[in-house]
Amino acid sequence: MSILYDEGQQAIATESRRVLDARMSKDRLLTLLEQVGEHDRPFWDTAVEQGWTALAIPEEHGGLGLGLTELGLVAQACGAATAGAPFLTFGYGAARALIEGGDAELAARWLPALASGEALGTVAFAEGNSALPPTPTVVFAEGRLHGTKPAVPGAIKADLAVTWADRGGEPVLVLAELAGAGRNPISSYDNSRLYADLEFSGTPATVLAEGAAARSLALDVLARMAVVTAHEQVGAAEALLHIARDYAVTRKAFGQQIGAFQSIKHRIAEMYGLVEIARANCIHAAASEGGENFIVAAADARISATEAYDTNARDCVQIHGGIGVTWELGLHLHMRRARSLAVETGSLYFWEDLLVSRLAGEGA
Amino acid sequence: MSDLDAYRQEARAFLEGMAPRYARAARRGNSVEQDLALGREYMAAKHDAGFAGINWPVELGGQGLTHLHKITFDAEEMQFGMPVQFFGISLGMPVPILMHYCEDKAFVKERVVKALRGEEIWCQMFSEPSGGSDLAALRTRVETDGNGWKMNGQKIWTSWAQYCDYGVIVTRSDPTVEKHKGLTYFWIDMRAKGVEVRPIKLAGGDSHVNEVFFDDVRIEDSQRLGAVGGGFGVSLHTLMIERYIATDSAGFGPHLDEFVSLAREVELNGQPALRDGRVRSAIARNHAMRAGLDSITKRAFLMMQAGMQPGPEGSLQKLVAVRSRQKLSELAMDLQGNAGLAFDPHAFVKTDWGTSWLNAPTGRIAGGSDEVLLNTIAEKILGLPQDHRPDKGVPFNQIPA
Known part of the structure; x- marks a missing residue:
């Protein structure tokens, strides 16, 4: 399924871009890079004020009842500004697990708080390079979690984490309130993502889904977060395309604009191609939410968006030459974000394998 | 529905x-x-x-x-x-241009019906030995001859000319002005005296393209399409007619499913090749790319249905798809190993990897080379400057050869 954005969706795209253009500050983002444990609070206040936290949560739970397409458009604007906090994606993931999980009481307690921004949610699935490990090392037994989830986005500040764990050889998806969990903050190349190891030593948790149902819910949550991230990557890759283009028509060398050299202009044209292919996949994936081919569409979006953002970050810096690698110009904000986003919701290895499994009709 | x-x-x-x-x-x-x-x-x-x-x-x-x-x-x-395949260009460009510019509507209608029924075929003669991507560098010249024209010169890469009854052609009518300004466009009878067609055998073994030579070919002024000196504009119009055509994200080569089937059938290191990470990566990347192109096509279709002009991203189709087909064909041949060394020059490009591979370069050159397409994207969509063009503003006959 592919769609044209309707008027409401176009308004969300325009308005989120406008708000972020007015409120984002490169200096603020540069400062955050050198602090462990802080995210961009002015951004998050904006997200809450604009209702972005409520966007994709059903109305009966205090949300706005919109979908992945609308959240994707906001994420795209955030990506362009290297704005964002992990909760935009991971809070949404936690909300989805609560919506689809089998515990109405938990949903009623947490969803309104996630929608209003009072509670911060995250998702703790990954261990090492496995975005959804077949047998997680974190164990759930007798209502309690044991073990460590490494470098969970948002974990330094999150109030709750939807966690992928093992219970006697079967997977289980549980909700853990993090008040009693240990957090070991990670000093990272992209510190405002608030990475911390979540250390569970008997942390109480509640089951949302188990066995095959847990696996399919976890995969759906991961795919949805990957589609949000893919939009963010597309927005960023497009911003880099424009930055590169603007520099290439301004900067002169050998008596002409460097954009007149085919080594530069063809590189920028290729950047455009990557953006448009990834954008088309994102639109298709978001419009396919809940459908039969959603996982395939999400994988296509994720793979092409990761390629677009990585490549455009690399090439935009290259086109700038020396100025491109300075702290002050801040292109490294994109370099850093390109990599943190490439890893957070599952790397290319994960999505390539998953996509081929689906295409080939392999089990899982 | x-x-x-x-x-x-x-x-x-x-x-x-x-x-x-x-x-x-x-x-x-x-x-x-x-x-x-x-x-x-x-x-x-x-x-x-x-x-x-x-x-x-x-x-x-x-x-x-x-x-x-x-x-x-x-x-x-x-x-x-x-x-x-014989009729694609004929009905795609020359006949629509005739419909647009030729004033003798009875003649046009007769040609249209015969072309639609496959009884007559039209070719398009643009490229020359001295100019393919640089169309306006063409040298085939016309001079006035009584109340008509006389043409001499040569065209090249003319698809199906050996089977054609008519063709459209752009020629140089005035070498003393800038290269874009001295061109005039005609339709011609491919059976006219002085027209000689010589097929060119291509790398893949087939000969669908030709050289066409003109030796004092007589053209009536009624065969002129557009104004004298207006040939470049008519040429651009010709190239724009089929801007939104049915595309193929497989680059007119085999579908990705064929690659998946092959990878399932053959073994690599004692297991199905489909289990090999390199093979999986190639499948996944190609799928993501082709799915993107398909979504671009679907959205362009929706936009046209809504009465809107589709976005410029449609211009990526040929560039991206044919390049990927070329590489994927190489990978498929690697998977086949020496079993893939057998080659049938008459096999279909859509079902045979060897044929797809050997003919892929044609797809990357014909109808706008990769390099020209990248320039077009850079200049027309992204607003980047044109390349340095030393022939700009110079009368054609003063451009150093």
Whole structure:
């Protein structure tokens, strides 16, 4: 399924871009890079004020009842500004697990708080390079979690984490309130993502889904977060395309604009191609939410968006030459974000394998 | 069901009825001449059934439907492998240009109907030895000759010229002005005295393109399309007509499913190649890229349906798809190993990796080379500067050779 954005969706795209253009500050983002444990609070206040936290949560739970397409458009604007906090994606993931999980009481307690921004949610699935490990090392037994989830986005500040764990050889998806969990903050190349190891030593948790149902819910949550991230990557890759283009028509060398050299202009044209292919996949994936081919569409979006953002970050810096690698110009904000986003919701290895499994009709 | 969905079903029903006699399987082993004869027969059947000239005016012999009806039909037809390759350029560019610029409407209507029925074929003569990408560098010249013109020179890469009855051509009528300004556009009779067609055998073994030589060929002024000196504009118009055509994200090579099947069948290091990470990565990357192109196409279609102009991203199709087909064909041949060394020059590009590979460079050069397409994207979409052009503003006859 592919769609044209309707008027409401176009308004969300325009308005989120406008708000972020007015409120984002490169200096603020540069400062955050050198602090462990802080995210961009002015951004998050904006997200809450604009209702972005409520966007994709059903109305009966205090949300706005919109979908992945609308959240994707906001994420795209955030990506362009290297704005964002992990909760935009991971809070949404936690909300989805609560919506689809089998515990109405938990949903009623947490969803309104996630929608209003009072509670911060995250998702703790990954261990090492496995975005959804077949047998997680974190164990759930007798209502309690044991073990460590490494470098969970948002974990330094999150109030709750939807966690992928093992219970006697079967997977289980549980909700853990993090008040009693240990957090070991990670000093990272992209510190405002608030990475911390979540250390569970008997942390109480509640089951949302188990066995095959847990696996399919976890995969759906991961795919949805990957589609949000893919939009963010597309927005960023497009911003880099424009930055590169603007520099290439301004900067002169050998008596002409460097954009007149085919080594530069063809590189920028290729950047455009990557953006448009990834954008088309994102639109298709978001419009396919809940459908039969959603996982395939999400994988296509994720793979092409990761390629677009990585490549455009690399090439935009290259086109700038020396100025491109300075702290002050801040292109490294994109370099850093390109990599943190490439890893957070599952790397290319994960999505390539998953996509081929689906295409080939392999089990899982 | 929308009008277009209904139309798609009608088209499909027609094509399925035609398939046993005309589609890919029925053509296997045909010589080019046999395939052309079959193609003419198919075109006549298509015309009889009302699926020819779909978006052309009724008064000129068309069906008077929309462009969307046409690409709907074309997308369905493409899946069958019908013998239509001889007529694609003819009906794609020269005949529409004739309809637009030729004032003798009775003559036009006769040509249109014969071209739609495959009885006559038209070629397009643009490229020359001295200019392919740089179209306006062409040297074929016309001089006034009484009340008409006399033409001398040479064209090259002219598809199917050896089977053509007519052609459109752009020539230099005034070498004393800037290169874009001294061009004039005509239609010509390919059987006229002084026209000589010599096929060129291509790397893949076939000879669908030609050199065409002109030795004092007489052209009437009534054969002129557009103004004297207006030939470059008519040429650009020609190239713009088919801007939104039915595309193929497989780059007119084999579908990715064929690669997946191959990877399932053959082994690599003692396991199905499909389990090999390198193979999986290639499949996944290609799938993501092709899915993106397909979504671009679907959205362009939706925009046209909504009466909007599709976005410029449609210009990525050929560039990205054919490049990927070339590499994927190489990977498929690697998977086949020495079993893939056997080669059948008559195999179909859509089903055979060797043929797909060997003919892929043509796809990357014809109809706008990768480099020209990248320049177009950079300049027209992104607003980057033109390359340094030393011939700019210089009269054609003063440009250093």
